[in-house]
Amino acid sequence: MISFAVYRLLHFIGIVIVFLALGGSILHVVNGGTKETNRWRKPVAALHGISLFVILLGGFGMMARMGIVHGMLPGWIWAKLVIWLLLGAAIALPYRVPQSVKPLALLVPLLGSLAAYFGIFKPF
Numbered sequence: 001m002i003s004f005a006v007y008r009l010l011h012f013i014g015i016v017i018v019f020l021a022l023g024g025s026i027l028h029v030v031n032g033g034t035k036e037t038n039r040w041r042k043p044v045a046a047l048h049g050i051s052l053f054v055i056l057l058g059g060f061g062m063m064a065r066m067g068i069v070h071g072m073l074p075g076w077i078w079a080k081l082v083i084w085l086l087l088g089a090a091i092a093l094p095y096r097v098p099q100s101v102k103p104l105a106l107l108v109p110l111l112g113s114l115a116a117y118f119g120i121f122k123p124f
């Protein structure tokens, strides 16, 4: 049986990698890069998708070990799921809306910090 600690580690590994992928894409677009000129677009997109999945795996795994039943999730989990969705959308946005890239450079780490806050303090 996979332990809480292992799910927690998976959660963190996914988090570290998702921010690497988002940061890389943001920097590329800030420097005038496009989808076509990004030589690492596919590996970065794959890394982004896989790491989001690993975050979810770790998150739901921890929930199972904490005895949180699916279907009646606490508010902080819903908030984290919304952040997870936003971080999912954030990989495509710089290419589609290049003006979004500077606000995103601020918003992405803010969203990550907020998700960490929800996980640690569980305010609701």
Ligand code: HEM
Binding pocket: 008, 011, 015, 055, 056, 058, 059, 060, 062, 063, 077, 080, 081, 083, 084, 087, 111, 112, 113, 115, 116, 117, 119, 120
């Ligand atoms: C990318 C967004 C996310 C970030 C940055 C993030 C970050 C964190 C951090 C820093 C912790 C604290 C770990 C600890 O001290 O034990 C945590 C805990 C947790 N997270 Fe996330 N998380 C994210 C998304 C999610 C999602 C989508 C779920 C649900 C599916 C989730 C479920 C949990 C659970 C169950 C805990 C354990 C809380 C506890 O130890 O009491 N997280 N998360």
